Amino acid sequence: MIILGIDTSCDDTSAGVVAGGRQVLSNVVHSQVKLHHPHGGVVPELASREHLKNIMPVVRTALQKAGVRMSDLDGIAVTVGPGLVGSLLVGLYYAKGLSYVHDIPLAAINHLEGHILSILLEEEVPSFPFVALTVSGGHTSLYHVKGYGSYTQMGQTIDDAAGEAFDKVAKIFGLGYPGGVVIEELARDGRSDIIKFPRAYLSKDSLDFSFSGLKTSVSLYTKKWRKTEMENGGVVLADIAASFQESVVDVLIHKVMKAREEKGVEEVVVAGGVACNKRLRLKLSEAASSKDVGVYYPRPEYCTDNGAMIAVAGYHRLLKGERADLSMDVRSKYPVSEGGLKLRDAK
Ligand code: KG4
Ligand code: ZN
Secondary structure, eight states: OEEEEEEOSSSEEEEEEEETTTEEEEEEEEEOHHHHGGGTSOOHHHHHHHHHHHHHHHHHHHHHHHTOOGGGOSEEEEEEESSOHHHHHHHHHHHHHHHHHHTOOEEEEEHHHHHHHGGGGSSSOOOSSEEEEEESSSOEEEEEEEETTEEEEEEEBSSOOHHHHHHHHHHHTTOOSOOHHHHHHHHTTSOTTSSOOOOOOOSTTOOOBOOHHHHHHHHHHHHHHHHTGGGSTTOOHHHHHHHHHHHHHHHHHHHHHHHHHHHTOSEEEEESGGGGOHHHHHHHHHHHHTTTOEEEOOOHHHHSSOHHHHHHHHHHHHHTTEEEOTTOOOOSSOOGGGOOSSEEEOO
16 A cells, blocks of 8 residues: 655645555655744744645655655545644645545544654564653653554653753754754753753652753753853853753653553654654663663654654554545644544445
8 A cells, every 4th residue: 555644733844655554655844944943933824824835846746756646546644633723734635635636545643643653664663562752842742552543641741842842942042943953962062960950750650741840940040151151160051951951861761661661561662853862862772771671763754743654654544444534624632542533434
């Protein structure tokens, strides 16, 4: 089965073509980073207009690069939530149009299912059941993944997502949007143990996350540091960045390892934009290898938002005979544990 996957949930217009649920024939992403950079975050109104401009060329390029025509497609998978409503609508209505005109089955996909299953685009894959941490600009959640379409949420952020914390700290530093990559680069020359920023483990058994207190701490520290730069004992911005990053990384690792212990599974997957972070990968791989736990990360282009991961999720839904109804709407909030929505069996 050859599936076209489309994602316009936030600020990337993306389309990918995947064969057999594993083999990427193309993966095209039009990033809106430059557009949103001066605003220090995604401006929803600008994002949806930009998707409108780019959805057709992005899908056309994805098909061209894959060397397939519309008539070769066995299905179209599109993200219907969670995300920005105006952005999601562009992808969904374009996909509906293609599905209707070319008479190709449509699958409605949860963006988070796409992130969880993005690991299937890699050579080495975990076996069910496993624990997945999806960690991005919009989400920080832990799941017990028992099989395709079977996801139980074990924890989630009660305030900011981890990527959002990176983005907000970059804004505090005056480094623009998005913050993950710039903070990681800055932190490379910094001392991670110089400032003891808080680590919000919450209650002893909690698998939830909280990053807003950390962000406030970094903000207060940075304000003070700017005023007293001369007497601060040699602390530089890179030290603040490294100490902040260490706090996020420590909490993520603690919780993911706790979740896998609780479920007694030997493999964990870390996906989403923040999973690109090299410090996170290094420290988690160290923590996991000492306990004989396998850690799987998709390559960076499959960690950040992309159409290929949506095609993977679509492949498994269509294989089960699920079809999205053409009256399908989008959802800004959409827990992945709810399974499919408004789906009907194939005739
Ligand atoms: O998955 P993604 O592309 O979009 C969402 O679904 O949110 O993730 C984007 C997020 C941004 O917040 C960005 O700052 C963060 O992932 N990010 C990183 C890194 N690369 C991207 N955070 C930390 N370190 C990175 N290297
Ligand atoms: Zn995402």
